[in-house]
Amino acid sequence: MDKSKRTAIIAGNWKMNKTPKEAKALLTELIPMVKDADCEVVACVPFVDLTVALEVTEGTNIKIGAENCHWEESGAYTGEISAKMLAEMGVPYVVLGHSERRQYFGETDETVNKRTKAALAAGLKPIVCVGELLWERECNITEEVIARQIKLDLFDISAEDVKKTVIAYEPVWAIGTGKTATADQAQEVCSFIRATLAKLYGEETAEAVTIQYGGSMNDGNCEELLSKVDVDGGLIGGASLVAAKFQPIVAAASK
Ligand code: PGA
Numbered sequence: 001m002d003k004s005k006r007t008a009i010i011a012g013n014w015k016m017n018k019t020p021k022e023a024k025a026l027l028t029e030l031i032p033m034v035k036d037a038d039c040e041v042v043a044c045v046p047f048v049d050l051t052v053a054l055e056v057t058e059g060t061n062i063k064i065g066a067e068n069c070h071w072e073e074s075g076a077y078t079g080e081i082s083a084k085m086l087a088e089m090g091v092p093y094v095v096l097g098h099s100e101r102r103q104y105f106g107e108t109d110e111t112v113n114k115r116t117k118a119a120l121a122a123g124l125k126p127i128v129c130v131g132e133l134l135w136e137r138e139c140n141i142t143e144e145v146i147a148r149q150i151k152l153d154l155f156d157i158s159a160e161d162v163k164k165t166v167i168a169y170e171p172v173w174a175i176g177t178g179k180t181a182t183a184d185q186a187q188e189v190c191s192f193i194r195a196t197l198a199k200l201y202g203e204e205t206a207e208a209v210t211i212q213y214g215g216s217m218n219d220g221n222c223e224e225l226l227s228k229v230d231v232d233g234g235l236i237g238g239a240s241l242v243a244a245k246f247q248p249i250v251a252a253a254s255k
Contacts, residue, residue, distance in 0.1 A: 006210050008226075008253045009166060009233035011042035011065060011127060012240025013095055013214070014049075023049035027056045029243040037061060038254035039233065043240070044095045044127070047081055054090055065093030065127065068101060071114035083115075083122035094119050095235070097153060098129045099172045109152035116153060120161045127166040127235065128153050129214070130193070134173035143192055150196045159201040163208045167193055168235040174215025176237055183224040183231075186213040190230035219248035226252050 018026060023045055034041050044065035045053050053064045070080040086094060096119065097112035112128065119126040130149040132142045146169070154162060169189050171181050181189075190211045198206035213225050214235030225231055226249075233253055239245040 006232045008039035010250045010253045013044045020052045024052050031060050033247040034250045037250045067095045069094050071118040083118040087122040094124045095127045112153045129168045131170040131172050159205040166210045168212040168214045170214035180216040187228035222249040222252040
C-alpha cells in the first residue's frame with residue numbers, strides 16, 4: 001500500500017447552504033487560508049452558487065463541484081441539471097449518490113450508476129458516496145451493503161474511468177449527527193472498498209482510487225482519520241461551512 005500514489009482530496013459538501021453572496025464571502029475568506037495546501041481542495045456547492053464560485057476561485061487551488069447531475073444530456077426533466085451543462089460551465093467535480101439524495105429523493109444504485117456514467121462521459125470527476133445505515137451495521141452486514149453499492153454504482157464502468165472516480169465512504173449514521181466513525185472503523189471499510197475495487201478492476205486500479213471518509217469529520221478528529229492508510233481524504237459537510245473549521249482539515253491532509 002502506498003498512499004502517496006493517490007491524490008488526497010478534501011472536499012466540502014455545502015448541501016443546501018449558502019446563497020451566492022454568502023458563497024462568495026466564504027470562498028473569498030478560504031482562498032488565502034488554503035493556498036499552500038498539499039492536497040486537492042474542492043468546494044461542492046449548490047447549483048445557483050456555481051457561477052460565482054467558479055469566478056471567485058479562478059486562478060486559485062480551490063476546485064469547484066456540483067452536488068448532483070442528471071444522466072441525460074437534455075430533455076423533459078424539469079428541475080434537473082445535466083453533466084454536459086456542468087462541464088460546459090467548467091465545473092470539474094460532482095457529488096453523486098449522497099445518502100440524503102438516496103433517503104429523501106428516491107436515488108437508487110441504478111440512478112447513481114447512470115449519473116456516474118454520464119458524469120464521466122462529460123469529463124467530470126464523480127465523487128460517489130456509499131455507506132451503511134445504522135441498523136445495517138448493527139445487523140453486521142456493512143460489508144455486504146458496501147460491496148453491493150460499489151458493484152451497482154460502478155456497474156459497466158471501465159477501469160480507466162474508475163481511476164477518475166472518487167469514492168466517499170459515508171456511514172449514514174455518522175452524517176450530520178456528530179457521531180464519527182472511529183478511525184479504525186473508517187479504515188476497515190475504506191480498505192474493504194479498495195479490496196472490492198481490486199477484485200472488480202485489479203490491484204493497480206484499486207490502488208489509484210482516492211477513497212474519502214465523510215461523516216462528522218472536523219478539526220478535532222480529522223488528523224487521526226486521515227492518518228489511516230486507506231483514508232485518502234474527506235467529504236466534509238457541516239465543517240465546510242466555516243472557513244476556520246475547514247482549513248485545519250485541509251492542513252491535516254497536507255501533512
Ligand atoms: P457532515 O456531512 O460532515 O455534516 O456529517 C458529511 C456529508 O454528508 O458529506
